[in-house]
Amino acid sequence: MKTFSYKKGIPGFRFSGIAGGLKKNGKKDIGLILADAPCAAAAAFTKNIVKAAPVIIGQKRLKSGMAQAVLVNSGNANACTGAQGIIDCETASAALAQELGIRQGLVVPSSTGVIGVPLPVGKLVAGVPALVKHAASGALSEFSDAIMTTDTFPKIVALQDSIDEHTIKVCGVAKGAGMIMPDMATMLSYIVTNASIERKLLASLVREKVELTFNRISVDGDMSTNDTVLVLASCKSKPLISSAKSASYKTFSNLIYEVMKRLARLIVQDGEGATKLLLINVRNAKTAAQAKQAAMTVANSPLVKTAFFGQDYNWGRIMAALGRSGAQFDMTEVDIFFNGLQSVHNGQGVTKNIGRLKKIMEKNCIEIAMDLKAGTKSCEVTTCDLSYDYVKINADYTT
Amino acid sequence: MKTFSYKKGIPGFRFSGIAGGLKKNGKKDIGLILADAPCAAAAAFTKNIVKAAPVIIGQKRLKSGMAQAVLVNSGNANACTGAQGIIDCETASAALAQELGIRQGLVVPSSTGVIGVPLPVGKLVAGVPALVKHAASGALSEFSDAIMTTDTFPKIVALQDSIDEHTIKVCGVAKGAGMIMPDMATMLSYIVTNASIERKLLASLVREKVELTFNRISVDGDMSTNDTVLVLASCKSKPLISSAKSASYKTFSNLIYEVMKRLARLIVQDGEGATKLLLINVRNAKTAAQAKQAAMTVANSPLVKTAFFGQDYNWGRIMAALGRSGAQFDMTEVDIFFNGLQSVHNGQGVTKNIGRLKKIMEKNCIEIAMDLKAGTKSCEVTTCDLSYDYVKINADYTT
Numbered sequence: 136m137k138t139f140s141y142k143k144g145i146p147g148f149r150f151s152g153i154a155g156g157l158k159k160n161g162k163k164d165i166g167l168i169l170a171d172a173p174c175a176a177a178a179a180f181t182k183n184i185v186k187a188a189p190v191i192i193g194q195k196r197l198k199s200g201m202a203q204a205v206l207v208n209s210g211n212a213n214a215c216t217g218a219q220g221i222i223d224c225e226t227a228s229a230a231l232a233q234e235l236g237i238r239q240g241l242v243v244p245s246s247t248g249v250i251g252v253p254l255p256v257g258k259l260v261a262g263v264p265a266l267v268k269h270a271a272s273g274a275l276s277e278f279s280d281a282i283m284t285t286d287t288f289p290k291i292v293a294l295q296d297s298i299d300e301h302t303i304k305v306c307g308v309a310k311g312a313g314m315i316m317p318d319m320a321t322m323l324s325y326i327v328t329n330a331s332i333e334r335k336l337l338a339s340l341v342r343e344k345v346e347l348t349f350n351r352i353s354v355d356g357d358m359s360t361n362d363t364v365l366v367l368a369s370c371k372s373k374p375l376i377s378s379a380k381s382a383s384y385k386t387f388s389n390l391i392y393e394v395m396k397r398l399a400r401l402i403v404q405d406g407e408g409a410t411k412l413l414l415i416n417v418r419n420a421k422t423a424a425q426a427k428q429a430a431m432t433v434a435n436s437p438l439v440k441t442a443f444f445g446q447d448y449n450w451g452r453i454m455a456a457l458g459r460s461g462a463q464f465d466m467t468e469v470d471i472f473f474n475g476l477q478s479v480h481n482g483q484g485v486t487k488n489i490g491r492l493k494k495i496m497e498k499n500c501i502e503i504a505m506d507l508k509a510g511t512k513s514c515e516v517t518t519c520d521l522s523y524d525y526v527k528i529n530a531d532y533t534t
Numbered sequence: 535m536k537t538f539s540y541k542k543g544i545p546g547f548r549f550s551g552i553a554g555g556l557k558k559n560g561k562k563d564i565g566l567i568l569a570d571a572p573c574a575a576a577a578a579f580t581k582n583i584v585k586a587a588p589v590i591i592g593q594k595r596l597k598s599g600m601a602q603a604v605l606v607n608s609g610n611a612n613a614c615t616g617a618q619g620i621i622d623c624e625t626a627s628a629a630l631a632q633e634l635g636i637r638q639g640l641v642v643p644s645s646t647g648v649i650g651v652p653l654p655v656g657k658l659v660a661g662v663p664a665l666v667k668h669a670a671s672g673a674l675s676e677f678s679d680a681i682m683t684t685d686t687f688p689k690i691v692a693l694q695d696s697i698d699e700h701t702i703k704v705c706g707v708a709k710g711a712g713m714i715m716p717d718m719a720t721m722l723s724y725i726v727t728n729a730s731i732e733r734k735l736l737a738s739l740v741r742e743k744v745e746l747t748f749n750r751i752s753v754d755g756d757m758s759t760n761d762t763v764l765v766l767a768s769c770k771s772k773p774l775i776s777s778a779k780s781a782s783y784k785t786f787s788n789l790i791y792e793v794m795k796r797l798a799r800l801i802v803q804d805g806e807g808a809t810k811l812l813l814i815n816v817r818n819a820k821t822a823a824q825a826k827q828a829a830m831t832v833a834n835s836p837l838v839k840t841a842f843f844g845q846d847y848n849w850g851r852i853m854a855a856l857g858r859s860g861a862q863f864d865m866t867e868v869d870i871f872f873n874g875l876q877s878v879h880n881g882q883g884v885t886k887n888i889g890r891l892k893k894i895m896e897k898n899c900i901e902i903a904m905d906l907k908a909g910t911k912s913c914e915v916t917t918c919d920l921s922y923d924y925v926k927i928n929a930d931y932t933t
Contacts, residue, residue, distance in 0.1 A: 185857025185865045185881075215853055217866065217882045250850025251883040360854050437836070441925050451649025454614055455759050458584025466584045467616065482584075483616045484650040526840050526922050 136390060141293040144272030145304045147171045147369035148327045151270040152281030155262035157210030157248070157255060165262045166281030167231075168205040168325055169270050173241055174367040175334045176202035177341040179349070181362035187214035188224040188254075189244035190361060196240050200334030202367060203241040205325055206231050206259075207282050209310075212321065213246040213254040214360040223256040230260040234267050245363050247284055247310065247321035279308050282323055286311040290401040292394045298383045301372045303330045305390040309398040311405045321361040324349065324398055330387050331370040333377045340379075340388055341366050348395035351427075352403050353434045353518045366391065403517045408524025411443050414502040415516045417462075419509060425462040426514035429507065432460035433516075440521035446496040448489065450478045457505060464507040472504040535789060540692040543671030544703045546570045546768035547726045550669040551680030554661035556609030556647070556654060564661045565680030566630075567604040567724055568669050572640055573766040574730075575601035576737040578744040580761035586613035587623040587653075588643035589760060595639050599733030601766060602640040604724055605630050605658075605665075606681050608709075611720065612645040612653040613759040622655040629659040633666050644762050646683055646709065646720035678707050681722055685710040689800040691793045697782045700771045702729045704789040708797040710804045720760040723748065723797055729786050730769040732776045739778075739787055740765050747794035750826075751802050752833045752917045765790065802916045807923025810842050813901040814915045816861075818908060824861040825913035828906065831859035832915075839920035845895040847888065849877045856904060863906040871903040 144150075149169045157164040178197050180190050196202065206227060213220045224244050232239040246254065269277070279289040293306040307326035332340075345364050376383045404412055415434045420426035433439055436456040442449040450471055458466065471479035473495045476488055495501060543549075548568045556563040577596050579589050595601065605626060612619045623643050631638040645653065668676070678688040692705040706725035731739075744763050775782045803811055814833045819825035832838055835855040841848040849870055857865065870878035872894045875887055894900060 183854060183857035184863070185853045212850075215850060215865070215878075215881055215883070217880070250853065360850075360857060437920075444925065451611075451614060451759075454584045454649065455582060458582035458759060464583070466614070479614075481616070482614055484614070521836075521925060523922055523925050526843065526920060526925055 136294055136296045136393065139293050139295045139304060141275050141291050141306050142273050144275070145306055145327055145329050145369070147329060147371045149270035149272050150274040150278040151266050152274070152277035152279070153262055153265050153269060155208070156258045157208055163277065163281040164208055164210045165259060165266055166207040166278040167266045167270055168278060168327065168367070169235070169267070170203045170367060170369055172369070173201045173203045174369050175200060175332055175337050176243070176365065176367050177334070177338040178243070178363060178365040179341055179345040181359055183360050185215065185360050187212050187246055187361040188216060188220035189213055189246045190363065191221065192224050192228070193243050193245070193363065196243060199240065200338060201241060202243045203237050204231060204235060205243045205245065205365060205367070207245040207323065208259055209247050209282055209284050211246060211248040211252055211254050212250045212361050215251040216253055219253060223254040226256050227259040230263045234263050243365060245323055245361070247282065247323055247361055250360065275306070275308060282308070282310045284310060285407070286405055288405060290398055290405070292397040292401070294390055294394055296386050296390050298386050299374055301374065303372055303387060303390060304328060305330070305394050307394040307398050309402055311402045321359040322349065322402060323361070324364045326366045326391065326394055328366070328368050329372040330368050331372060331375040332368050332387065333375070336376065336379060336384070337366060337368055340391060344388065344392045344395050348392065348399045351514070351516045352399045353431060353516060364395070400517055403519050406519040408522040409519030410522055411520040412500040413443060413518045413520065414500070415518060416502060416504040416513070418504060418506045418513045420507050420512045420514070421463050421510035423512040423514070426512040429457055429460040429462035429505070430514045430516040432456050433503070433505070434518035437521055440518070443496070443501065444520040444522045448493045448496050450484060453503065453505065454479065454482070457507070462507060462509070464509040468508040470506040470508070474498065474502050535693055535695045535792065538692050538694045538703060540674050540690050540705050541672050543674070544705055544726055544728050546728060546770045548669035548671050549673040549677040550665050551673070551676035551678070552661055552664050552668060554607070554657045556607055556657055562676065562680040563608045564658060564665055565606040565677040566665045566669055567677060567726065567766070568634070568666070569602045569766060569768055571768070572600045572602045573768050574599060574733045574736050575642070575764065575766050576733070576740040577642070577762060577764040578740055578748070580758055582759050584614065584759050586611050586645055586760040587615060587619035588612055588645045589762065590620065591623050591627070592642050592644070592762065595642060598639065599737060600640060601642045602636050603630060603634060604642045604644065604764060606644040606722065607658055608646050608681055608683050610645060610647040610651060610653050611649045611760050614650040615652055618652060622653040625655050626658040629662045633662050642764060644722055644760070646681065646722055646760055649759060674705070674707060681707070681709045683709060684806070685804055687804060689797055689804070691796040693789055693793055695785050695789055697785050698773055700773065702771055702786060702789060703727060704729070704793050706793040706797050708801055710801045720758040721748065721801060722760070723763045725765045725790070725793055727765070727767050728771040729767050730771060730774040731767050731786065732774070735775065735778060735783070736765065736767055739790060743787065743791045743794050747791065747798045750913070750915045751798045752830060752915060763794070799916055802918050805918040807921040808918030809921055810919040811899040812842060812917045812919065813899070814917060815901060815903040815912070817903060817905045817912045819906050819911045819913070820862050820909035822911040822913070825911040828856055828859040828861035828904070829913045829915040831855050832902070832904070833917035836920055839917070842895070842900065843919035843921045847892045847895050849883060852902065852904070853878065853881070861906065861908070863908040867907040869905040869907070873897065873901050
């Protein structure tokens, strides 16, 4: 596995991004991913039951396992917009399908931005011709610009590997979990590949790897109405991957996992106001569900997150968060390690390490490993600290 | 029901508070509540499985339903202190029991302060004689001072009512949920009354009313290792309340509920950095559990809390929090009201009210009522906003 320059593109895919007037600051706000032919496609959407119109429509369309184009707008979430929101989303998809001469059902729509404001669908429709005209294989960064809201840097990961002497390329782009400004809370991620894979196998792969990557990050515990992860496989490269037991599947699934994992981590690094990356690692929990629950509770604890922001060496808050997580364990058996150095032994502080542990609190990336000694299940969640800037970013907006 | 001056005391109870040197700033840090004779006693403790030593001991002792004295220290939580923590707690209780000439099992211990540091039990034991000597019926504010950590004001509520021409007095004192400084995250509350009530009935009453009051507040979603609510009934007044169906029980349970509710609200008002009191009211949920889950999810959402701090009229964040709460409802049927004025109708914003709703965002106390139209169950949770000061208070401590 190695990186490659996404600027060279992936055969069979073109990208585009234009300014259509949805963002008030005049920046790019409509993006397009276009495949030469229908692709195998699979997606994971937000589990929030308050879903944006494009999520409702995208879920229906992707039941076919096929897609050829992705139409994304920023500046408006098209969420809580009722029946009109659905109509507006259909209208925009139809305009793109007509311009491309493809079936409307092959267009996957996405939106990100303010909730509860009608989508300015006229601007979207008006932008379609220019969007298609500018589509180019090397224009992924234009697409990336168009989907970004409060992200402070673009998030693109391109990795390749060989299967039977064929080069398999996987390239992903994401916009951040910056839970920001009025409501731009959405995580969007699109991954394209030249690999050939059966549709059902792609669907199960995406489900499995999203759970291990995008579902194991947390900035503030909130979940958007629009979250989407979509994978498009052009199937231009041999061999056809048709069994989860094959060596080719293993290579491909590793590529997908690694691209998703790196994108997920970039999202956390760009979390609102984040100053530190925290790797929350729960080991030896009784069940997998308890491992995840314990890790998520520590990751989302405001007391834990503010302590790390303040570089306050404070393992008691971690113990308290574990204790209220719902995970079952004996508090007199818990061990905790900061970057491998023991902080807690059998539920009590390790006094002799305090000096070195305080030094570790100054690092930009800290792994907190918690051994519950209650079973064999583990879970790692990636999160960030909670800073003044998080509150500032989320409070200072005035409508 | 009416208030009375707690300074006059309640017959049968004395209070005391002294500076024993546990707090570095020299303020009062050891408190005592002392009854003339053994009382009917019932308590609710933290559900956190990481429990402080005094919680473990208190739970055991209160199985008898009897207690005569409460010994509280601030400045040290005696949590995550292992077997020595248990021994230290027993030692302090024994010293008090000996000084008073009562059984050790009648002493309920409590601690609040830093986690994971051995209890300076010598200071506690040394303070016992002075603590007992100064005990007086009018000294509740001394006790209150001794249990406070980062609270910015004392929290005392005294209410009385009549049962069959007997005056029943209920007086409660609490320290706050200020999740503060290193680890002073504890909510402690003690309520004394001259009422006569059977022990089992008192236990079920306390369980029921704690669930409706102290368990329905949230400052930041974190839960302490030391949380305790204790009720002591001296049984000096007639009549004996022995049935949950009696009129006397109803009068008494209303008193207990009201004292608990007022104390709980005072705790939220003194939440770290809080600038607004938020009453989160979920109506017509499918089940009681879903009503509480939905209300708690909205109350603990950092995005919702920062929006209120910033006076940003942003109902989309409330919809998104409801949607991820686990409660079942149809997003196109949700109504939301701010102080009675409709903000959302059938899942969409009510445009004509925006001007007046923005004005409501400037208030110090805002009720957010959410009608899910999915059933008949309701839940109200009291919380506060999330401000710069919350982060400052929780991050700026350096060990």
